[in-house]
Amino acid sequence: MLSVLICDDSMVARKQVAKCLPQDLDVNIHFAKHGEEALDAIASGKGQLLLLDLNMPVMDGYETLKNIQDHELSVKTIVISGDIQPEAAERVANLGALDFIKKPVNAEELSEKLTEHGFLCDEPQIDEALDELPEEIRDCYQEISNVAMGQAGDHLARIMNVFVELPIPNVNLIEVSELHMMLSDIDSHESISGVCQGFLGDGISGEALCILSDSSFTDIARILQVNEHMDDQMQLELLMDAASLLIGTCLRGIANQLDMHFRQGHPVVLGQHQSVDELIKSNKSAWKKTLAIELSYGLEGFNVQCDLVLLFTEESMDMMNSKLSHLLED
Amino acid sequence: MATSNVDQDTLNELLEFHWMMDMIQTVDVGIVVLNRNSEVKVWNGFMEAHSGMLPSDVRDKNINDLFPDITTNWLSQKLKPVFELRTRAFITWEQRPYVFKFRNYRPITSAAPFMYQNVVFSPLVSATGTVDNVCMMIYDMTDAASAKKQLLELQVRANEASENEASEGAN
Numbered sequence: 470m471l472s473v474l475i476c477d478d479s480m481v482a483r484k485q486v487a488k489c490l491p492q493d494l495d496v497n498i499h500f501a502k503h504g505e506e507a508l509d510a511i512a513s514g515k516g517q518l519l520l521l522d523l524n525m526p527v528m529d530g531y532e533t534l535k536n537i538q539d540h541e542l543s544v545k546t547i548v549i550s551g552d553i554q555p556e557a558a559e560r561v562a563n564l565g566a567l568d569f570i571k572k573p574v575n576a577e578e579l580s581e582k583l584t585e586h587g588f589l590c591d592e593p594q595i596d597e598a599l600d601e602l603p604e605e606i607r608d609c610y611q612e613i614s615n616v617a618m619g620q621a622g623d624h625l626a627r628i629m630n631v632f633v634e635l636p637i638p639n640v641n642l643i644e645v646s647e648l649h650m651m652l653s654d655i656d657s658h659e660s661i662s663g664v665c666q667g668f669l670g671d672g673i674s675g676e677a678l679c680i681l682s683d684s685s686f687t688d689i690a691r692i693l694q695v696n697e698h699m700d701d702q703m704q705l706e707l708l709m710d711a712a713s714l715l716i717g718t719c720l721r722g723i724a725n726q727l728d729m730h731f732r733q734g735h736p737v738v739l740g741q742h743q744s745v746d747e748l749i750k751s752n753k754s755a756w757k758k759t760l761a762i763e764l765s766y767g768l769e770g771f772n773v774q775c776d777l778v779l780l781f782t783e784e785s786m787d788m789m790n791s792k793l794s795h796l797l798e799d
Numbered sequence: 800m801a802t803s804n805v806d807q808d809t810l811n812e813l814l815e816f817h818w819m820m821d822m823i824q825t826v827d828v829g830i831v832v833l834n835r836n837s838e839v840k841v842w843n844g845f846m847e848a849h850s851g852m853l854p855s856d857v858r859d860k861n862i863n864d865l866f867p868d869i870t871t872n873w874l875s876q877k878l879k880p881v882f883e884l885r886t887r888a889f890i891t892w893e894q895r896p897y898v899f900k901f902r903n904y905r906p907i908t909s910a911a912p913f914m915y916q917n918v919v920f921s922p923l924v925s926a927t928g929t930v931d932n933v934c935m936m937i938y939d940m941t942d943a944a945s946a947k948k949q950l951l952e953l954q955v956r957a958n959e960a961s962e963n964e965a966s967e968g969a970n
Contacts, residue, residue, distance in 0.1 A: 624884045693876065705894040717886025735917050736889050
């Protein structure tokens, strides 16, 4: 999902820009009234794409762009402004803006620009990340995730008597800001609960995140044959059960292929009782990039949506690559 | 000569086994081993001290009978994947403050009415490769739980205070 931040001091302009976004685009829209608000929103992970006005109180568009450039924020910016002098376009381009659209904006032009800059093909940031992860290594990770998934799916199917729709694992190198974005979505989205759990072994370490949509709970209770009254505590209990199962089976599948064992720490509840922002803020500088394996599980005939994300630290990758070297050889 | 070496080795192994058992007895984590019928096979010093039940009181008895709070249904729900999939099962104090109702470790300086617990169920693989027993580890989380509850209380109070201020400002 693309997260779009619209920054304009005029409410009418903000609404108009939002209306002009392509209807079929899967977006999360956030608003800011001036540059400072926009930077705050970006810092909390809201906005992969910034649609920015130039003339605003408190902090104008130029200053905002300068700030983004100075702090090397990963947000992409398209300026939408009534100031159509050639110099304005040139100045914002120098400050790192991708493009310049003049007001009033219309849907056709905006969609053209979004296509031009790759926002309309699916998940542009993944394409970028792929460049950084060599194709054969990515293939390799995808393959072991596939096998682990298959084993995990088989286990789940047997214990719960359901058909597990096996996802295609999504393997990427992601940055802190992207994870932050992902997690703050969990936090802001009321109807999602999450659990994270650390694991390590043989110089490989990481964390598993298990994210469950709250609408899944009724069906999960049915599958696990829990008939008690559904309250917050019961939901947490089901979440922990589902997370233990998913994380446990998947990690075991991966560990088996790497010929090793992972130790698992105690899971920590995200979202329900803890602010995700707080949780990440405390170790923001500790790492830059992480290998993320994303798996979306579904159960046939049930309304259950569950995402499992395995995050491996950057240091772990050397060790993993060497353990996988037998798969990389021809 | 050869026989006495073997004897010495056996003796060393026995001695090693002895201090290892001592370690399991004294570690400040609760250790309970259950078989497939939920009967207690191991009950370490932590469990003995906090429950007041001797290993001889609980050995081969069903855990559901010993602790009626732990329902058969709930327990078998947790144990099923551990036995069958060999994955660990985790329970946090947030979902269930305790599995075994024990008194607070620090009755004088801590206000918590009971011991908050994190519990892990871990499969024990036998020499023949089957899982016939499950190990329960019980961690005392009272300090962490109290700290977290205090923090939440403070946050709620701070929010209320700022809301009050805002509404007074509006008037």
